[in-house]
Amino acid sequence: MNKVTIKRCLDNLSSSKKIVYPVNVSEIKEVIEYCNLNSYSFYPVSSGNNWGYGSSFPPNENTPIVMNLSNMPNVIKFDADEGLLTFGPGLTQGKLHEFLTANSYKFMVPVTGAGPEANIMGNALERGFGITPVHDHVESVRSLKAILPDGSNYESTFSQLGLSNLDKHHKWGVGPNFDYIFFQSNFGVVYEMTIKLERTPDNIMMFTLSVSEDASHACLLKLKEIKETYKNFISGINLMNTRRMLAMKSNYLAEENGYCSEDKIGELKKIHKLEEWTVMGAIYGSKGIQSTIRKEMKKALKGIGTKKRFISSNNIILKNNSLGKLFIDAEDLKKINEGFSILKGKPSKYPLNLIYSLSSIPDANKNHNPLKDNIGIIWFAPVIPYKVKVLNDYMTGIYNIFKEFNLEPMVTLTIQNENIIASTIPILFDKTTTNGIDNAHNLYRALLDFCLDLGIYPYRIPTVFQSEYVSKINWEDSIAYKLKNKLDPNNILAPNRYSK
């Protein structure tokens, strides 16, 4: 596909697939009108960096137009008293960070691991989650504006009364609220959104802990209590298995031919001084709150795990000379500082290094972009009820399946709250061969079937598998089907996006 103006694209559409870059609402409407008149469909993206979930490739391969909204406005208005940010689809994590820094606003970007080029609106519309205190990005959304597939406007409810300012302050408005139908769906093109930003804390306390397989159940139960008690004073807590930690420390897989044997993992564990699980999280709040939570956590986790560290962002530089005591080497210190900067809402390319586990691309040549570097990645991201038995069955099952498909299970379990653990596993594969692609897709399908039997499922699905998900539900009876038929009778907007 090549970049063309809206007009030229619409004039000679039949020649090939096209990307259009509208810059305002009337150009969005122009595309919609054209598609309705000529029975073409289009797929809207904000940045189109939905890496591991389909990037900007439409869920239906016959969709001829990608509507890339990255040239639309970015920051539209920021109310610095309230932390309310109104913005368009042009806003990336990087641009928001620049805006906040340039204006000395002490607010955090809702960062994810996808780095500065990832989009604020696109991530929220996919119900993404990140690592700052309000990690569920839909939770921050206050109001939005969209264009429906018939070209008409949608605004949140108070705005319809002429109270667009009130809409930005109050999430639900009055009467039925339809804002959330635009998330993981194909009911409209969203062109404006207001979210609440959190203030940057002066100080954050990071905690880490190493846990053996034997101690992992007791640890999970204690962390559940801790998260339930301290809620948003504690970040999402990540538990990473050895393979995931190794992927962040080295490209250990570059020498392996697929699934790394248990023996080899055992050796690498010793070399890198790792346990089966590494726990990482952060404590927010005033110094007093942090100190109380640290004490309570130490008490609760007594006798569980090793290498318990509580590191304050204010102290980390000063403690440079006591690295040994903290079990930190100079390389770890660099990573901890980078970690603090991400926890304080500064987007970073660093987490994208994960995608290079299988690759031998030297650091200097990395684009930190799986498409540009031709790296195959699919995220498997199921949400799991916080029950130790289910988690145990999940882990045993997925190890067996990854082994069967000769690919590496690099697992993170994120404790989102006391009820839910979100697991994220990057399926890294060789996408230069048909076999490599087929194997990764079949692995994903096997994981889906296994998880469905276990009573769990992904919170978000790569575009190629979205219609397979719909085939498992009674689509014609769903409210989504009824709405889609009413709002988009010509099925022009993102056919097959979480729909038939």
Ligand SMILES: Cc1cc2nc3c(=O)[nH]c(=O)nc-3n(C[C@H](O)[C@H](O)[C@H](O)COP(=O)(O)OP(=O)(O)OC[C@H]3O[C@@H](n4cnc5c(N)ncnc54)[C@H](O)[C@@H]3O)c2cc1C
């Ligand atoms: C190493 C790595 C780490 C990652 N870490 C994270 C993470 O921590 N958290 C996370 O959530 N994701 C993560 N991702 C996945 C993904 O890259 C991000 O979620 C990214 O933010 C999605 O791409 P985007 O922001 O460009 O959104 P887009 O691709 O622009 O949008 C996502 C989807 O939303 C819909 N959409 C977008 N804009 C509009 C609009 N204006 N109107 C209607 N529909 C629209 C489209 O269908 C689109 O496909 C990671 C990926 C990698 C490779």
